Amino acid sequence: MHYKIKECKIYGKRNPFLFLSGWAESNAKYVYIQDKKQVYYKMELLSNGCSSVSFSLRTPLAKNKMMHTYNVVCEDAQGNKETIYIIKYNVLKQLKNQDDTIIHTSNLRDVLAYQKWIETNEHRDAYSNLTYQPVFSLIIPVYNVERKYLVACLDSIRNQSYQNFEVCIADDASTNQETLQTLKEYEAKDARIHICYRKENGHISNASNSALAMVQGEFVAMMDNDDVLRPNALYEMAYALNQDQELDFIYSDEDKLDMSENRFDPQFKPDYAADKFYGSNYLCHFNVVRTSLMKEIGGFRVGYEGAQDYDLFLRIIEKTNRIYHIPKVLYHWRMLPGSTSTSATSKNYAAIAGKKALVSYFENKQTTVQVDIVLDTHYFVKYVVQGDDAIEILVDAKNFSAEDMNRLVATCKEQSYKKVSIIAFVKKNQSFANVICIPIKDSFVSTVNAYCIESTASHFVFVNEPITFSNFDALELMLGYSQQEEIGVVGGKVLYQNEVIGSSYALIDEKLLFLHPKANETDYGVYSTLLIPSNARVLEDSCFMISKKIVNQIKLDGNLVRADVFFDLHLQIYANRYRNVLLPAVEIETNTSSIVEAIDKRSLDKWIKMEINTDEDPFYSPNLSKVKAYTFRD
Structure with a gap:
């Protein structure tokens, strides 16, 4: 049986779970994850009329095993089974290969730190008389x-x-x-x-x-x-x-x-x-x-x-x-x-x-x-893509080399969702092969706004720095969410040398607080924020998807500094009662490592005028530090 494994990653050590994706011949009916003793996962493969059928699965594995071997097995409609892939898991090797500089920064599991927080913050409030007493x-x-x-x-x-x-x-x-x-x-x-x-x-x-x-x-x-x-x-x-x-x-x-x-x-x-x-x-x-x-x-x-x-x-x-x-x-x-x-x-x-x-x-x-x-009891809800909506990758290409663009073209070709084209917004005398180049006229923002109105695509992926997708179904996962009427921005987990450098931010004390400092690609995140989807007002701006309908409704604001334009877009979309979603299952590799936290005064003035709360964030508890993410507030 012909097959290809596109992604195979095991996250966690004591409680490992597997992310596996790829494709097999169209006569494959089921895919199993099993060892000699038990089947951990069985997935029915649904034919789409093509010569191959794709799969993307996530499943817990055997617990507390230092070393273990798993077989990926395909079964056809006649019941014939074939092992197509063997996974050898070694916790010690995983620990040895992990970068020692990447450490957990949260102290929420520290019992003594919690007791101190209790003593400082849990004082008896004065009880007022209540008019309504249900x-x-x-x-x-x-x-x-x-x-x-x-x-x-x-x-x-x-x-x-x-x-x-x-x-x-x-x-x-x-x-x-x-x-x-x-x-x-x-x-x-x-x-x-x-x-x-x-x-x-x-x-x-x-x-x-x-x-x-x-x-x-x-x-x-x-x-x-x-x-x-x-x-x-x-x-x-x-x-x-x-x-x-x-x-x-x-x-x-x-x-x-x-x-x-x-x-x-x-x-x-x-x-x-x-x-x-x-x-x-x-x-x-x-x-x-x-x-x-x-x-x-x-x-x-x-x-x-x-x-x-x-x-x-x-x-x-x-x-x-x-x-x-x-x-x-x-x-x-x-x-x-x-x-x-x-x-x-x-x-x-x-x-x-x-x-x-x-x-x-x-x-x-x-x-x-x-x-x-x-x-x-943690779940991933995958919205099944409806129809064949066109996706356009809108690239701010000012910092792209030819090699960067070639990698983007290659990673898009490898995606399971195929109705994708790349539009590069380029400076004077800048051009790239295999993509559509749009010269920037007055400004990047005005050129993009004008293009989005005329585009026939249904969804846009904004790419603002050189990236590649780690998983072959990244665009399919993002599109499934973006097709939902109530969802606005859809982002992923951005990685630089196996460290998470982009995900979501909390807007507090008039600045952006990055929520996952020093996390590595296999971390679950505090409160499972890097394990399952979560909501945020502001997502990482290096790569995200939005429907054309929302972009044309809200538009990019050219009066702001360029660094704040997409953060402002995310906040405006949230303010218009859409949900912005971080999908940790979407992994995006980049070759830069900058994290933005400072916000220009013009942006803050605009948000305050819009009555957007810039001091507290609804998706980040007021009991937590405003300086160091997911640690106890002083």
């Missing part, structure tokens, strides 16, 4: 939980500074007498605690629905039977609703508790970011949802156990966009052996259920996607 109904499914954990959970609720609540507990036929006795004790102790004792064990979705059936409050809050609320958790939710009573879904930050009750691993979340949410359920805890909305969607669905919250939230965001984030740690997720907080892989069914929930969500939206489990 009733919160906390629903808790319970099953055989140890008394000490259940007591801690219920006491954390009863000790809330905001007392207008009820607790709706569904015991899922516990057999542990200690659990049952504790429930009866608290039921007798507090009239706000209502308990349904289920006669049969129905698992977490059925139990949660039994609790939901008892709800009388205006808002539902979800909690696990061994976790703990901060004393101000319900007050903060009520305060947010006093600022905006139309909110339907509110979520907060969270951290974890170890077996000794020590807090660690804070999850400082962004404001709602749809594409990040499609990649993982980062909303998680603590959250409240309008009761009428919960009941409208039918509560929790049976068959999605392990990802029942994720499925619920996906169905909620289909119904509302009134979502609000409170950037405070209000919930402590207890880390017990075997829980998903300890390791999502201890419940592999959670990853499978999460994928099922995503597939259902996009089917309801009538959007054709391929959902891959990237790692544990």
